[in-house]
Amino acid sequence: MQEAQDKIVFTTEDGEQIEFFVLEQTKLAGETYLLVADSDEEEANALILKEIQGENKETVIYDTVEDEQELEALSKVFEELLDDIDIEME
Known part of the structure; x- marks a missing residue:
């Protein structure tokens, strides 16, 4: 893993805050994705996670990628970008 990773805090629909380490970001077919x-x-x-534009341009929503084909393609992209990462799908 990388030494100094950025952290990002997401707020769920229930108002719960969850902290994640951002490993990588990429664009594919005009869409932005985070690992x-x-x-x-x-x-x-x-x-x-896939970046989705919110109702106003100041709001960004991230949603988990659930489509199997999209997930598999993105996993390969992230594995290539990060030499020391092996993504195993469950």
Whole structure:
């Protein structure tokens, strides 16, 4: 994993705040994606999030990628961008 990772705090629909480590960001087909992890440990749980424009231009929403084909393609992209990352899909 990277040495100094940025952290980002997400607020759920219920108002709960969840902190993630941002491992990488990429654009694919005009869309922005983040690879985030719940810890900075080697065996962390990771999510791929898709950036969605909110109702106003100041708001950005991130939603988990759930489409299997999109998830598989993005996993390969992130593995190429980060040499020391191996993404295992569950």
